[in-house]
Amino acid sequence: MGGLDLPWWLILLGLFLCLLYFHTSRKQGLFRSLGIPGPKPYPFVGNTIGLLRLGPEKAFPQLIKEFGKVVGVFTGTTPNILIADLDILKEIQVKEFHCFQSRKNLGLSPERPMNKMLNVLEGEAWRHVRNQCTPAFSGSKLRLMSSQMNRCAELLVSNIEAKSEHAVDILQHMGAFSMDVIASVAFGLDVDSQKDPNDPFLHHARKSFKSNMKNPLTLLMLFAPPVGRLFQRLFGLRILPEDTCQFFMDILEQALDARRRESKGRVDFLQLMLKAQEEEEGSGRRLTHDEVLSQGFVFFFAGYSTISSGLTNTAYLLALHPEIQERILDEINAEVGSGDPDYDSVHRLQYLECVLNESLRLYSPAIRVNRTCNQDVTIRGVHFTQGMVVLIPTQAIHMDPEQWPDPERFDPDRFTAENKAERHQLAWQPFGFGPRHCIGIRLAQMEMKVALVHLLRKFRIEVCDKTNIPLKRDKMGGQPKEVFLLMRKREDAEM
Numbered sequence: 001m002g003g004l005d006l007p008w009w010l011i012l013l014g015l016f017l018c019l020l021y022f023h024t025s026r027k028q029g030l031f032r033s034l035g036i037p038g039p040k041p042y043p044f045v046g047n048t049i050g051l052l053r054l055g056p057e058k059a060f061p062q063l064i065k066e067f068g069k070v071v072g073v074f075t076g077t078t079p080n081i082l083i084a085d086l087d088i089l090k091e092i093q094v095k096e097f098h099c100f101q102s103r104k105n106l107g108l109s110p111e112r113p114m115n116k117m118l119n120v121l122e123g124e125a126w127r128h129v130r131n132q133c134t135p136a137f138s139g140s141k142l143r144l145m146s147s148q149m150n151r152c153a154e155l156l157v158s159n160i161e162a163k164s165e166h167a168v169d170i171l172q173h174m175g176a177f178s179m180d181v182i183a184s185v186a187f188g189l190d191v192d193s194q195k196d197p198n199d200p201f202l203h204h205a206r207k208s209f210k211s212n213m214k215n216p217l218t219l220l221m222l223f224a225p226p227v228g229r230l231f232q233r234l235f236g237l238r239i240l241p242e243d244t245c246q247f248f249m250d251i252l253e254q255a256l257d258a259r260r261r262e263s264k265g266r267v268d269f270l271q272l273m274l275k276a277q278e279e280e281e282g283s284g285r286r287l288t289h290d291e292v293l294s295q296g297f298v299f300f301f302a303g304y305s306t307i308s309s310g311l312t313n314t315a316y317l318l319a320l321h322p323e324i325q326e327r328i329l330d331e332i333n334a335e336v337g338s339g340d341p342d343y344d345s346v347h348r349l350q351y352l353e354c355v356l357n358e359s360l361r362l363y364s365p366a367i368r369v370n371r372t373c374n375q376d377v378t379i380r381g382v383h384f385t386q387g388m389v390v391l392i393p394t395q396a397i398h399m400d401p402e403q404w405p406d407p408e409r410f411d412p413d414r415f416t417a418e419n420k421a422e423r424h425q426l427a428w429q430p431f432g433f434g435p436r437h438c439i440g441i442r443l444a445q446m447e448m449k450v451a452l453v454h455l456l457r458k459f460r461i462e463v464c465d466k467t468n469i470p471l472k473r474d475k476m477g478g479q480p481k482e483v484f485l486l487m488r489k490r491e492d493a494e495m
């Protein structure tokens with residue numbers, strides 16, 4: 001016979017691929033059937049390749065420009081609905097929050113101590129831990145943490161001072177500062193990351209960030225979760241190296257043990273959560289030991305790169321606007337004087353707050369936020385089905401000319417009370433919005449203000465020939481890349 005003699009496995013493979021093709025094409029018809037516009041998805045991969053190639057900072061504004069403020073895209077076969085319409089977002093983030101309580105579950109955190117972190121918990125478990133942790137971020141608790149922040153800010157100044165008159169990569173210094181603060185307030189450790197680069201805490205912290213960003217498993221989980229989960233199970237792949245996980249577990253366990261024996265008047269999150277555990281005894285469910293450990297871990301992860309990016313971007317913008325530095329300094333002299341800033345005095349630094357807000361608008365440390373729809377619901381004519389991922393394009397919202405005329409311009413006066421009153425409530429949301437917004441917002445604002453008070457009193461920040469203008473940022477995460485600035489000592493600059 002002249003027919004093709006194909007091996008059986010090739011026929012099976014062909015059949016399997018055909019079935020997979022029809023299955024994914026059917027799933028990828030969802031947005032068409034709902035009348036939601038968007039780019040045509042490719043079989044199997046959806047729109048993943050385009051999103052990866054451009055990164056969310058460029059891809060989202062392009063999608064909005066081409067398709068409008070509600071756009072459907074597929075990562076693999078997962079339907080993602082990009083929403084830049086602020087009225088629809090208000091319903092998702094606030095009014096209909098019960099339908100959108102969870103984030104996209106990447107399955108990235110199956111190991112201790114990451115599996116009970118606040119940012120990955122869902123439903124009742126999330127609500128319970130959030131309620132227990134919230135008091136640790138209250139004004140009265142932050143008031144007690146200002147001395148730790150001032151100590152770290154003094155280290156920041158003295159470490160830069162040792163190098164002043166040379167271009168410094170300010171990202172390195174801001175990273176060291178935020179690492180020192182978070183080590184102190186989340187883990188109760190005194191670290192000087194600049195002076196002691198071999199500190200084991202630093203070593204593992206760096207390793208965990210590196211492995212998180214560069215790990216192919218992170219990308220797989222982001223864009224093809226079923227394949228990622230399969231690889232994770234088959235090959236035991238991990239996001240964090242085992243020794244790093246163990247290191248953090250050990251220091252957290254030791255720190256908790258030490259706090260149980262004697263608190264020595266320390267104020268850090270571990271101490272506050274232990275206190276919450278004791279106070280809750282006998283009145284409903286307390287935080288479990290693992291829940292406490294996991295929160296120590298998430299505060300470290302959530303508070304490190306966001307603060308270091310926020311401060312770096314602000315220093316860069318200030319270097320381009322020397323007149324704004326002088327205006328902040330006048331305010332510091334009037335409201336704080338020459339002593340250490342504390343919770344109450346930084347609160348009075350209203351112009352500095354406008355500067356930070358504007359910096360977080362122009363360069364949002366989180367380019368986007370997401371939610372998962374856990375219950376079918378229709379909002380303003382858009383139908384959301386269970387399992388859909390809602391993409392909230394924070395950075396694109398911050399650059400919308402309808403809300404922000406001349407959006408590329410750095411103008412802190414956009415945040416005066418009168419100007420704020422004229423804008424949509426959700427037009428600015430670097431910390432997210434609604435019940436699941438950033439729990440660390442007040443800590444972050446205080447920490448950044450304390451650092452800038454110390455820095456601006458000591459230095460004039462200037463651009464130099466090594467400064468990249470415009471700022472270079474990582475296309476996936478939005479973190480700035482090296483940012484060289486000249487930190488000129490004020491007494492020398494004024495001579």
Ligand code: HEM
Nearest residue numbers: 118119299302303306310366431432433436437438440444
């Ligand atoms: C400039 C600094 C910071 C920025 C821009 C920032 C931004 C964000 C954003 C956008 C979210 C997601 C909100 C949402 O889904 O609606 C978030 C969540 C979170 N942030 Fe921050 N953050 C910062 C600092 C911090 C700090 C210092 C901490 C703690 C020490 C922290 C802890 C958290 C936690 C635990 C969550 C998850 C909350 C939950 O799921 O209930 N963040 N943050």
